[in-house]
Amino acid sequence: MVIGGGIAGIQAALDLGDRGHDVYLVEKKPSIGGRMAQLDKTFPTNDCSICILAPKMLECFDHPNVTVITNAEVKGLEGSAGDFKVKVLKKPRYVDEDKCTGCGDCAWACRLKERFPDDFNMGLGKRSAISLYFIQAVPRVALIDDEHCLMLTKGKCGKSPPCVDACGPKAIDFAQKPEEIELDVDAIIVATGYDLLDPSQFKEYGYGVYANVLTAFEFERLICAGGPKEGHLVRPSDGEVPKTITFIQCVGLRDRGNYPYCCSVCCLNSTKGSILAKEHYPEIETYILYSELRAVGKRSQEYVDRARDEYGIKYIRGMPGELLEDPETKNLIIKYEDMDSGTIERMEAELVVLNTAPIPGESSKELAEVLGIAVDEYGFFSPKDPLGAPIETEKEGIFLSGYAQGPKDIPESVAQASAAAAEASEIIARKSSRGDDEGEKE
C-alpha cells in the first residue's frame, strides 16, 4: 500500500505495479496528483508541471495492478511486515465513481454555482457545491462538498437538486455513507507530502491584510494557464498586471520560532517564478529578497545565474522587516536592509510573493501513531537511520518517501519513491521465497 498520491506516491505505485505487484494507492484528497499538480512549471527546466504529471496520474489509475482509492484516510493498522491489515476510511463523494463521466455539467447546474473558495486554486478561484476537484483530476469524478451542499446540510435544494437533473448518467447519490475498508498488504510506503504554513501570523508581511501579498502557491495558480485567471498574471486589488514583483524568501523557515530547517526549494521556486513572470511580461521587474541563497542540486546554480544574467532578475540579500500598503495604489512599500551596502532601503512593489514554509502534514502525527512509526521534532517521519537507512522506519515493512520524510525537491522525491518501492518489493520477495505468498496486495 502507498499512502499519499502525490508525485512520490504515484512513482512508487507505478514502480511496484510494473514489477507485477498489486498496489493500493490511498489518497486523502478527491484526486491524486498532490502538490505537483498545483505547480505551473518545475525548476530548473521550466517544464510544464501538469504535462509531466498528468500522464503519470492516468497511467497509475489505469494500471491493471494499481487500485487508486481517493478521498480516503488510513485509520488503523495491525500485523507486521508481510502481513499488515490496514483499515481505510473512505469518505463519501456522494457521486458514484463508476457512473460519473466527469463532464462537469453538475457544477454548472449547481444552485450554489461558484460560491466557495477553491482550495486547489489556493482560494483564488471559486467552485460550486458539486464540482471536479480540478480539470485534470484523476479519477475524473465529481465530488459534493458536504459543508455547503444544500441537500447535505439542509436536506432540501429547491424542488429537486439541479445537479441531479443535469447529470446524464444519474451518478449523484446523496445516500452515500462513509465506508470502512480493510485491506491486507505486505508493505506500506508513506508519501504524504507537506502542508503550507499560514503566513498571516507574520504581521510584518501583512498577508491577509494587504490585497497584493500572495503566497508562492497562490502565485503559481495565478500564473498557471489552467488556473483561475488562465495564466494572466494580475494583481488581486485591481486586476492590473504588476510592474514590479518582489519575492520574499524563508517565510517561517530558518526561523527558530517556527521551522528552523531550510525547505530546500524556495530559492529556486522564486527564481522560477521570476523567470515565468518575465516570460509572460518582459517589462516586469522582479526582485528576490533573501537571507542566504541556497541553490543546491543539479543545474540549480546555473539556473540562478541564468535568471540573474539573462533575465535580469535582481537578487538582494536582506530580509524585509515590514511591508506597508499604499492606501491609494495598494502597492507595497517594503523596508529592508541591503546587506551588501548596510543601508536601510525602501522598495515599492506592486505584487509581493511570500515563499511560505512547507511544513509536515497536519495529520502526519496522527498517521504516525496509527502506523506506529516516529516523527521528528517538526513532524516529519523519522527514518531508521538518517544516513544508512533514510527510507526505512523503525517498523519493518513501512517505508518513507518524498517530502513527508524531510525537505527535498521533485527529482529527489521521485528517486526516493523508486527506492522505497524497491525496498517494499524486497519484503514481498522475502515472503515468496519462504513460499507463503498468498497473492496479497502490496
Place this chain on the structure above:
Amino acid sequence: MDEKGFEPQILVFCCNWCAYASADLSGAARLQYPPGVRIVRVMCAGRVDPYFVLRAFERGFDGVMIAGCHLGDCHYLSGNEKAEQRVLMLKELLGVIGIEPGRLKIAFVSAAEGGKFAKEVTGFVEEIKRIGKNEIKVEKPKIELDDLDTIIADTAVYYCAECGKCTSICPVSEVKDFSPRVTVGNAIFGFDTDVEQVAFDCLTCGRCKDVCPAVVDYPEFTRQVRRRMLLKGYEARPTHGNLFLSSARIMAQTEIDGRFRRALFEGLKTSSKGDVVYFTGCSPLYQFLFKEVGCSLDNPLERIGDDVARIPRDAVFLMNKAGVAPVILEQEKCCGHDLYWIGDDENFETLAKYNASLMTEAGAKRVVCSCPEGYWIFKQRYPEVTDFDLEVLHISEFLKEQVEKGTLILSPGEKVKEPRKKVTYQDPCRLGKYLGVYDAPRFLLEEAGFEVAEMAHSREIANCCGGPNAWVGCGSANRMMQLDRLAEATATKSEVLVTSCPKCQAHLKCGQCGELPAGRDVEIEIKDLVTILAEAVREAK
C-alpha cells in the same frame, strides 16, 4: 533622635560669586562651624541640578544646602530664583519618596556675610541633628561580572543569521547610526566597547524581537549589557536630571509617607482592603519632574506634567463609575520597571518584594494599573523574584470587562448630540508588543462613540513614541522619532491622539514643544485613554 556623637554630614553647594566668598570670609575671620560640612563650589546656585541633591542623599549625606546670592543680586540675573523654585519642587518630591524635606535647605548669603554663612550652616546642622541620620546605605553589593559570552548565550545572540530584518525596521536605526544587527555582530566578535557605546540607544520597543527569525531577544540583551556596565561602575546616561531613577533607588530604602497618595484621590471612592488594587505608579510624580524641565511657569512642558499626573485620578473615577472602589496602597513604592531596565536588579528586587507584600497584605486578588510598564513588570517579572501571584490587569482590560458586564456605561447616549471625535491610538510597547493587548483600548474608544483611525504603523507593527527607555539617553534621535510618530498621527486626520501610557503621552507632547523642523505637522491633541474616557463620561452625564 539626637544620637550621641552624631556628626551630620552636610553637603553645601556654594555659588562662586556670593556664597563661596562668604564661606571664605567666614574662614578668614576664624568663625567656627561644625566639621561635617563639605563645600562644593558651583558657578551659580541655578547650576545645582536636582540630581546633585538626590545623588547626595543616595550617597548618604544627612543634609544638603544650596547657598546663593540674595534674590535680585544673582550674577546671572535669575539663577538663584530658579534654584529656589527647584528647592520647593524637590522638597515636595522628597516628601513623596520618603526623605524628610527639612534635609534640604536654600540660603541666600552675600559675599560680605561671612558671619551669616557660619550661622546658617550651624543652624542647619542643628536641624539635621534633630531630624537624625540619613539611613540610606551607601555600599553596593559585590557581584561577579558576567562576561559578554554569558549574555550572548542567554539572549540567543549566537543564532543571528544577519538577515537585516531587525535593523530595517528599528525606529532608532531610521534616525541615527545604530543597528541591532551590527551590535549583535560586535558582541559575538567580542568588541565590548562598541556594544556598550550603544547600550543606551536602544529603546527596547521590541520591534526587532518580533520579526527576528533567530529569536534574538535584543531588548533583554541590551538590558544585560547595561547591567554589566552598571556593575563596572558606569552610570546610565540620565535624562531629566536622573530624578526618576534616583527617586526609585532612594525609595528602595526609605519609608513612605502615605499622605501624598491619600490626598491624591480626595473626593474619589477608595478602600484600604479589598479584592481590587489600583496601583498608582509614578505618573503623579510627573508634576514635579516637568516643573524641573521647564523651570518657568509659562512653559508648555509643565502642562505635560499635570496632564500625566491626572491619569490615576481619571482611572479611579472610571472604576468608581463601574461601582468599584479600589484599594489604594498609600505607601506604595516605585514598581521598579526602570531600575530593572538599567540592570539594577538588586534595587528592583527590593522594590518588588515590598510592593508584592503590600498588595498581598491588602487582601487583593487583582491589581489594576494604568501604566503599561507597571503592568508588564507585575505580570512578567514580579512572579520571578517574589511570591506575587495576583491577577494583573491593565486599566483597559479591566474597564472592558466592566463594560461587557454592564456595570460601566461609556456610550454617549442621547444627551450628547454631536458625533464624537475621530481619534487615533498609539500602542505602547509594553502593552502591545510585549503583552498583546491591542483590542481592549480600541474597544473602549469605540464603545464611547469615538471613531478610531489607524496610523500607518499600528498594532503589532506600531512604532515607538520615541521616549527613551528607563529615562536614559534622550537626544535628537528621540526627537526625530517623536516627530515621525506625530506625523503618522496627524496624517490620519484625527483630532486626538490617544495613548494609554504616561510615557508615550509625555514624550509625544515633548515632541510638539520647541522649535520644529520645517514642514513638520505636529498639531494634534494628545490624551491618555482614561482621560478621554473620563471626559466622555462626564460629558454624557
